[in-house]
Amino acid sequence: MVAYQYILFDLDDTLFDFPADRALALALEHYSVTLTPELLADYQQLNQALWQQYNQGNIDAQTLKSERFRELAPMAGTDPLTLNSRFLQAILQCSQPLSGVEQTLQQLHGRVGLGIITNGFADVQHARLKQSGLARFFDFVVVSEEEGVTKPDPRIFHNALSRMPAVSANDVLMVGDNPGTDVAGGAASGMETCWFNLWRQDKTVAATHIIEEFAELLVLPRVKALLPA
Template structure:
């Protein structure tokens, strides 16, 4: 194994993130039939907020609450409460991607593993516990706690400090989002593996060390 540390993104890298299923479950508990049209409307608000968050323009709290402002007015429930209910529903919905349950334990025999996520505290730990994966990860770094999000180099430097400042040539960042995970790894001076399951185009100026189309590819790169 050429790496001492392998750092993973969480959503759509380790775990599926079916926001529509989570929202549908959350609203069903409130006796609301959440439709695909409702989801499209939600995404018109949610997606730009995530870009602002990754660019450091808004806080995690603003993102989490502003995306529910419309529904807060409709249901007379606070945005913070709707967000809490949503993340709780997502903890039930999110499952490891195909190959993760088998390959992560194998990788953990050869390197230390960590998570760097732009996700939120409420979801991360409970999801690791419910999927039985807590013990495989030596550290979990969450942007909401650190105060900066990928691709900001500061969240990587914070992670390196927690890891004991390893040799960067022996650190790999694995993620599905080229604009945050791979650009962030580029900024931090470490190798990167882009998990590109859907054949997305690579943004200009972003250069992964490896590109994988599945977890089987990741296993081949790292263990064969």
């Protein structure tokens, strides 16, 4: 069995939790605003629509940051970008690596190249990796905001491949929770894919592998081939 040469990971809901509801409540609390279920539902609907546009390349990161808080910011007596910054600070405060992530990365580190491709925002993604201590495991981090292109666009995967000297795409595994960005994007770039079905969704996804616990990554044949017998 030929082992992978590189394993790439998504970040949000793959390596880290993304406690958006709690972070939004904390951000609004700073301005003495209570996050009601109705306000949360309205925000989630708007934010999801904007992220879909961002992932499709129809809007840029700055527009997403501003537009998702266009309704909440006036209630808080501030501007949308300031509220967005407060929200991202709260994400950094609340977010933790998911179960099994650090232990799995420790076993893989030094045996295979490791990288990250994330559509998240650069400052908070780099800060979470550094704060958690996970940054030491990775050879590189590709962030859509810095690259000017988002998953599933093949260009961001090709940008990652360009950082792996003499590595073929079919010797790379892309691991992520999002079938539309991580799995579809990785597959379209010639990589094998692993859908991390964190939320135990009952749906069909055309991934090379499917796992429900992060540590299950270690039993995939081309990953297991990396480890001591």
